[in-house]
Amino acid sequence: MSRSRRPGPSESSDYTVGFGRPPQGSRFKPGQSGNPRGRPKAQKSTAQMLSEALFMPVAVTENGQRRRMPAQALLFRTLMRDALRGDRHAIRSLLTLMKAFPETGPELRITEDHGARVREMLDRMAQNMAIEQGVSELVP
Incomplete structure (x- = not known):
C-alpha cells in the first residue's frame, strides 16, 4: 500500500511516493555517497607488515656514495660484515641461514x-x- 502525499516544491505533481520511490528531497544529491567514510580498510597481517618492513628502501652510504637498498639486503650485509669480523653470534646466524637456504647461485659462491x-x-x-x-x- 503506497502512501500518497502532496508533492513538495521540488517534486513534480505526477510523482508518487511509495516503496522504492523516496521523496526527491531526501534522495542522495549528485556526487554525494550514502557511505561517505567508505568501507574500513582491512588490518594488515603480521606477514604483510614484516614483508613491508623488510623491503622498505633504506638510504646507505657505501664507498662515499649514497644508495637505496631494501632493509633485508642491508641486514644481510651487516650480518656478513659482523661474521667476517669474528662475531660468534653473527657467524652462528649466518651458518644457520646457509643451512636453511643451501642454494648457491652466482652471488653466493x-x-x-x-x-x-x-x-x-x-x-x-x-x-x-x-x-x-x-x-x-x-x-x-
Missing part, C-alpha cells in the same frame, strides 16, 4: 680468499670454544 677467511674464523672460534670448555688441545 665463495672465492678462495673468502674460504680461507672463513676457515680462519672457524678455527679461531673452535679454539675459543675449547678454551671456554677447558679443553687443553684441539684434535685437527
Whole structure:
C-alpha cells in the first residue's frame, strides 16, 4: 500500500511516493555517497607488515656514495660484515641461514680468499670454544 502525499516544491505533481520511490528531497544529491567514510580498510597481517618492513628502501652510504637498498639486503650485509669480523653470534646466524637456504647461485659462491677467511674464523672460534670448555688441545 503506497502512501500518497502532496508533492513538495521540488517534486513534480505526477510523482508518487511509495516503496522504492523516496521523496526527491531526501534522495542522495549528485556526487554525494550514502557511505561517505567508505568501507574500513582491512588490518594488515603480521606477514604483510614484516614483508613491508623488510623491503622498505633504506638510504646507505657505501664507498662515499649514497644508495637505496631494501632493509633485508642491508641486514644481510651487516650480518656478513659482523661474521667476517669474528662475531660468534653473527657467524652462528649466518651458518644457520646457509643451512636453511643451501642454494648457491652466482652471488653466493665463495672465492678462495673468502674460504680461507672463513676457515680462519672457524678455527679461531673452535679454539675459543675449547678454551671456554677447558679443553687443553684441539684434535685437527
